[in-house]
Amino acid sequence: MSMNNQGRPTGIGTSSFASSTGSALLPNEPLLFEIGDTEHSGVDLPDVTISGSRLGGFERRMPLDLAGLTEPEAMRHYVRLSRLNHSIDSGMYPLGSCTMKHNPRLNEKMARLPGFADIHPLQPASTVQGALELMEQLSHWLMTLTNTAAVALTPKAGAHGELLGMMAIKAAQEAAGQGHRRIVLVPESAHGTNPATAAFLGYTVKAIPARSDGTVDVQAVRDALSPEVAAIMLTNPNTCGLFEPDVIEIAEAVHEAGAFFYCDGANFNAIMGVVRPGDLGIDAMHINLHKTFSTPHGGGGPGAGPVVLSQALAPFAPVPFVRKGAKGLELVEHAQGEALGRITAFQGQMGMYVRALTYMLSHGGDGLAQAAQDAVLNANYIKARLAHAFSVPFGDCPTMHEALFDDSFLAGTGVTTLDFAKALIDEGFHPMTMYFPLVVHGAMLIEPTESESKQTLDHFCAVMEELAADAKAGNAERFTSAPLKAPRRRLDETRAARSPILKWERPEETLKAAE
């Protein structure tokens, strides 16, 4: 073990994981801190000495203790780790509500053009006219596809878009002397972000029960409306994968009561180019560019959640936005009047704007509509193929882009929805969304997206049928012990939450802490 100039040991890796184990193509990769140390580095930088530093006496004394790897070691560490992940590129990823569609690589290539990637958000507008033009073009596509009056591009993710949309509604109502409206209506089937967003802004959340067919009853909405209601947050198509048939009547009732209609656009992929939400009476809707417009999910973000706004809400859009000025396009960066200000530094997720526009131009208006229709076709195909073996909560009506099953077909088998999902892992598929929406018992929500071929769907359905038959045949063990073929068996989440270990510590530090 060597010592660095602070007299500390530099060898970080001391545990039993210091050499890789695992088998064949399934590596068991040690932690970065078990293979790297503070002396190794994968970058060559000149070691400059500074005479007369201007750090004001705040020089760092606390050890950094950051493990480094040379370039070949880093390459291997991250390639080996990557092989422990399922991905869209390696197999079907039918997570309902997540729209795991193909991510074209042209998008990635375009986002890396220096004219997009190597420009600073605070450069003079005269030096970024192409970037502002791109934001304008993206806005045009989003407003055209939704038939709305304005769009706020800056939200960083869907939930951030929801927050912005509800802030705009709040600002509009305060400007109209309607600030006393404190209630937001949210159907039971909504995403958790909806009530969380409303509560974040100080609203009281009132749940609207679902009808037995999984949709929202316009009469239930009418009954809940009052002069205290600020808005309804409705997902359409909803989280059961169903188009809300009374959506126009709901919008009319909400507007008559002086409230706004916030639409959760997470499921826009089912209707883009086929139905324009503006024609349904929405006032605000976020669009997840990482779902509908194919920007990569990246293992959990970054997303992007632009919000389209009706004429009534357009004046309350946040800054910055692009407008035509005397010397070309300009960015409006400071709020005027009643507008709600700024919800993030800079211009939002430009990298995602580039990818989304590239995707839109590739598809064209015709291709986007075809994609939505194929997504709906695929979900209905799965539903039709599996209805006999699984249990369908809402009967025979066509579904949109998702097929929803409940767990009644598993009654008496000793197999739960979770077990079933884990068994699917052993068959090479990522599980569907489980236990959501909450209005269906043991929900299995399957969203194939338009990217899956008929051959893949047929294979998926055959596997699902075989699993269902095996569960009913009493082979519970196959399910309760699954997964057996994944890089890990089931993980102990209770233990992780009970005594959280959230960072790596040297084994000797852990021992000392335990004493």
Next chain:
Amino acid sequence: MRYLPHSDHERAEMLGVIGAADIDSLFSAVPKRALKSFDLGLPAHSPEFLVEAHMRALAGKNRAGADGPFFVGAGAYRHHVPATVDHLIQRSEWLTAYTPYQPEISQGTLQMLFEFQTQVAKLTGMDVANASLYDGSTGTAEAVLMARRLTKRNKIVLSGGLHPHYRDVVKAYLKDDTDLQCLSASPEGQGDILDHIDEQTAAIVIQTPDFYGHLRNLKTAADAAHAKGALLIVVITEIVSLGLIEAPGAYGADIVVAEGQSIGNALNFGGPYLGLMATRKEFIRQMPGRLCGETVDAEGQRGFVLTLSTREQHIRREKATSNICTNSGLCALAFSIHMALLGEAGFTRLARLNHARACKLADALAAVGGVDVLNKSFFNEMTIRTSQPAAALVERLAARGILAGVPVSRLEPDDPSVANLIVLAATELTTDADIAALCAALAEELA
């Protein structure tokens, strides 16, 4: 259309299995007047080479950082990103995976997040870090709300050295909140925040190096806040500074929020970026955002899972700590890979190099007539006062091919006292020739 696998023959066959006459019958729940009742007027699908040409034309109208001398900072910094980073993050298994909700087949992402959390905790000198937030500005707003939950107090004081965009985001999040006190701009680095702490104060928010580049004294701030039972929130927009500057944890910071873009991530005109958040162990249950934790699987093998999700919206709904549903996963991966490539040795060298370039820039600027450098202390960024209004001056320099920094008036248009101020940054990419070109142009413009 190249992304859609079905042939028309297959579509017809599938409709047959479904028992539907045509595709429109699957949309029967849609009110008739809303279904395909319009002509979008959008262009039709396009071959790859035409899309590429369109996008290249747009990109070509922008002046990229590499095109000439570049001194723009103020919350986003132009650093070199090793080729390895960008190669690795484009691997399918990283790029096209979802949030690791199925841990058995997401151990790559989960272990990386655990390593990332460890790196951020070490950098900031704090007990724990989360798996990242959207960016530094929204992270600051989240930290303010977290401090309110922790202290059950409401008053928040924002230092005059906080990035104006960050201040504006906090203002928007706390709309019309009279308990929010924003101190006026402090371009000279004057510290007036300590007088504003009282028994109602939940937290004070201090950025260091601050928006104008000055290093702030966190020790006195932490002591003053803690004496009144308030928390100290430290904001860092240039994470590279922590290679040379003392960790906020060493001074007693309670919550540290940072913009992580400088490591691993390109400028991207403002996003996607990467919010870092770290705090004390006892505060984790009030921390927003995802957390990855270590556990074991059914065979006793070490593994990682998302944990403490009872704080989050998908479990708690309206009682959640935040409505956040995502992190900035791929940006966190880029950060973590770049940081692993640097290691302690490389990161320290990178920070020294940045500071050395900034010292050179400050000395050169001080020698230009009509320019005053306001900073006594700085890391890689500084503020100058020029003898002419800054906004027009920066425009003229841009026309000469030099991106000279950010006129403060662009962010503070209502404050006439900052009209002649420019914030400039130097990084490892700033050359002697860049500095010479800037100073020569400034001298001519101000002559």
